[in-house]
Amino acid sequence: MSKVIYRTKHTLLKKMLLFSTLVVPVFFVGGCGDRTEINDLAIVVAATIDKSDKGQVELAIEIVVPKSMGSNQGEGGGGGGQATLVRSQKGDNLPDALSMLQADLSRKVFWGSCKVFIFGEGIAKDGIQDSLDFLVRDPLPRERAFVFVSEGEAKPFIGHKVPLERNPAEMIREMTARGSVNGVTLLELDEMMLNEDHSASLPYLTIKEEETSDGTLSELPKINGTAMFRKDKMVGVLTESTTRGLLWLKDRIKEASINMTPENVEGDLSMTQIKSKVNLTPKISGGEWTMIIKVKTEGVVVQNSTVLNLDDPKQVKKIEKAFGKQIEDRMRKAIEESQDMRVDAAHFGKEFHRKYPKQWKTVKGRWEEVFPEVKIEFVIDAHIRSRGFVDESIKERGSGN
Structure with missing residues (x-):
């Protein structure tokens, strides 16, 4: 805590010094030889x-x-x-x-x-x-x-x-x-x-x-x-691809394009994610440390190369499932690679410290050893907000006529 307070005071002092360096000399323009x-x-x-x-x-x-x-x-x-x-x-x-x-x-x-x-x-x-x-x-x-x-x-x-x-x-x-x-x-x-x-x-x-x-x-x-x-x-x-998963974990994705192939379907779809919210919920039970990752996201279909009809609620659910699976896979890969490097880039430790301060004291000196053993659970809520101007794909419209 003392380090955080020190840095906060230091930041304020730094801004004051910068202000005095840039602004104060303006008041002494006339006749000041050392400006x-x-x-x-x-x-x-x-x-x-x-x-x-x-x-x-x-x-x-x-x-x-x-x-x-x-x-x-x-x-x-x-x-x-x-x-x-x-x-x-x-x-x-x-x-x-x-x-x-x-x-x-x-x-x-x-x-x-x-x-x-x-x-x-x-x-x-x-x-x-x-x-x-x-x-x-x-x-x-x-x-x-x-x-x-x-x-x-x-x-x-x-x-x-x-x-x-x-x-x-x-x-x-x-x-x-x-x-x-x-x-x-x-x-x-x-x-x-x-x-x-x-x-x-x-x-x-x-x-x-x-x-x-x-x-x-x-x-x-x-x-x-x-x-x-x-x-x-x-x-x-x-990698660049895995970094996208890290950005999701840190809730810093503004807009993302995702290509996916729904299960048992030929062709693929492209979506643009337009909204995302990620919550990290730590849990300690029976000595096991777990991070529950809840994701709520919305996307827009920008291309459909399958025969799926986006006007059919069942087929839309299939797409939403594939959409959520893509996000989960990328986040899981980012976590696994981070654990292999023993680098808590998504700062799970901060969340455990906030919710379990007593338990955190027992591991904070060796968190790089504990972090790789943290279990992960995902709860993904993915929705399609817009399906474009047509519900049927070009393939489906072509085969029907």
């Missing part, structure tokens, strides 16, 4: 943190090029000018690397616009606690900036052109903001690290190659699963 103007700032939009070959920390920052700020550029940084540039330095730790980097720049590093922090896989496996401590302790990094882990080194994920957005950081942030991936802010990561289950998860970035209009290959960042952390060290990766 910091925007022309004196190196505005950071993204930062990467890697482990160097010699075991040092390498910090790379993507900085807005001042000349590009006033130009009328097209989407994706077009117009011939370079919108951002990347600078990096190495140090014994993150503050040391930052001081070395600052010494190389003519402008003061400004974190207020940094929306993305990426940890390289090497430093993630070694442990991110020290770097995280600096980022949440310093008043300027935004606590609502998103945090990621990259496959291999993180530095190659910034500084190049991408379609539609001004820079890779903006592209990654927009993909995360849509809610289709496991987005985690700096503040949320800090809170996860303070949980008694000692588990955390971050979106996992990979590079995908995409052919451009002129036939060349462009390397683009892709969110491709979830990096799993026990304490502050990365221990494995959930």
Whole structure:
């Protein structure tokens, strides 16, 4: 509890310091010779943190090029000018690397616009606690900036052109903001690290190659699963498909597409989930720890390649059963893989602690051993809200006429 209170006070203090840094100087514009103007700032939009070959920390920052700020550029940084540039330095730790980097720049590093922090896989496996401590302790990094882990080194994920957005950081942030991936802010990561289950998860970035209009290959960042952390060290990766199950468990799915084949039916259906609510109910009985997962969800049929008639209540029930089974299978796979890694990414431990505080005291020091033995029960309530503009599939209408 003391840690939580400390972090809460620290967050308020951080906001006050940030306010004073950005707003208070406005009142002293006239005649103030030591004020910091925007022309004196190196505005950071993204930062990467890697482990160097010699075991040092390498910090790379993507900085807005001042000349590009006033130009009328097209989407994706077009117009011939370079919108951002990347600078990096190495140090014994993150503050040391930052001081070395600052010494190389003519402008003061400004974190207020940094929306993305990426940890390289090497430093993630070694442990991110020290770097995280600096980022949440310093008043300027935004606590609502998103945090990621990259496959291999993180530095190659910034500084190049991408379609539609001004820079890779903006592209990654927009993909995360849509809610289709496991987005985690700096503040949320800090809170996860303070949980008694000692588990955390971050979106996992990979590079995908995409052919451009002129036939060349462009390397683009892709969110491709979830990096799993026990304490502050990365221990494995959930696939993109399994990550969807984790998002359901954490009740963070905004919209999802599901393809399924009902039992004893040829063809398949595609549905879009438009509403979902998940409740976790812990139960301890006879020394056995069980998590009851109740899911209530609604979906819309967007394609029907079967002969099922959506105007027939019995056939609709068959579809709803398949719909619920798909969700259960994905959640079960996410839990099983999490238990194999001994990472409580859905934070079952928090729910047991809340309902059974006395029993929790007996296991909190060894939760990573107890969590893999937790039993799972599902209660799925899946409904079809809309069946589109027609009830019969094209196959059924074609066979009937």
